[in-house]
Amino acid sequence: MIILAATPIGNLGDASTRLIEALATAQTIAAEDTRTTQRLLAALGIDNRPRLIALHDHNEKDRAHDLVELARDADVLLLSDAGMPTVSDPGYGVVAAAAAAGVTVTAIPGPSAVVTALAVAGLPTDRFTFEGFVPRRPGERARMLAELDAESRTMVFFEAPSRTAATLHDMIAAFGAERRVAVCRELTKLHEQVVRGSLNEVAAWADEGVRGEVVIVVAGAERRAVAFGDAVDQVTALVAGGARLKEAAAEVAEATAHSRRDLYQAALAARD
Template structure:
């Protein structure tokens, strides 16, 4: 079978007894980074040296069928660098291939950066959506955020420290600067920090730079459209990224509920 195994996201003490046992008995491990797996084995004091197969974003399509073939005859342990495989990490294609081939898939549960960030955020946890990594390109990022502006669920994102300051500014523009949010940094590690506040406050805090691995948790919309001023600002940001004013107004209208014509005219007026 295929065994998806969650690994620590920072603190080695979070390695479960089941994970340690599985690593000690495994004959084949498919790993996002085989060097990381070797370091994990050493850190946990495990002498077993299984066959290691690299399974990452760039080769998963090519390796999935091979690994599923191996799993017909023996268990294959699947690891990402941190957390649960398939969750913003390699593994989805492998599981899909195993399902098509009738090969059993199970999991060894454990740490998850998504759930940990959500739990410590202080924001509603009854309904949430994990949105993965925020898009890198400014125009794509703003369009993606605009499409989520009216979503009532708590939203969880990953982001790089080099981009988080601008991301928070764009989130304030898309969701409104008073929307509650939290930035969780270095979860379970020595310098863990959770910063809570409005998006405007968090954007100001991040101006001087933020280090470490990050998750951003944003409260969902509490109903109604995004304030008109914020919606017009979204249109302006899309136009600045190269989108035609009419197309930008239509896109923001679909996300916020404001009439497209009203946004278009307001955007033209704002240009002066």
């Protein structure tokens, strides 16, 4: 089978017993960076010398089939540099190929920067969306954030420290200066820090310089008070623009708090 194994995102003490046992007995490990895996084995005092296969963004498409074939006869442990594989890290292509081929996929759960940041941010956790890494190019970044303006769920982003300030300022332009945000850096490490406040306040802090690995957690948009008739009109407009009625009703329901079913039925009746 394919075994996805979560590795520490900072503190080695977060390595689970299951992870240590798997690393100590694995014959084949597919790793985002084999050097990082070797350092992890050494740091955990594991003297196992498994076959290491590099698996990263540039070769996953080519290697997915071979790894799945290996997993038909023996377990293949799949690691990213930190956290859970497939979550903004290599592994998805292998999992998809394994599922298509009928090869079992399981996981050794553990550390995740996404869930850790969400838990400590102090923002709503009942519903959230993970948006991955923010685009590097300013124009693409601004367009992505503009599309998320009406998102009512808490949003989690990865960002490089050198671009954190610029991204926060782009978030001000997209979401408004008073939207709540938490910048979580160096999670589980010695210099862990969570800076909370409005986008305006936290952007001013980031302007002084940010170091370490960063996760940005942003509060969702408040649902706007919209009359039901106007909400139905919004659904109709989205459908006229090419959206499917079901998806249009869901999008407007998310933004206005009206019932998705009621919006769907009303918009459907308006077409007749």
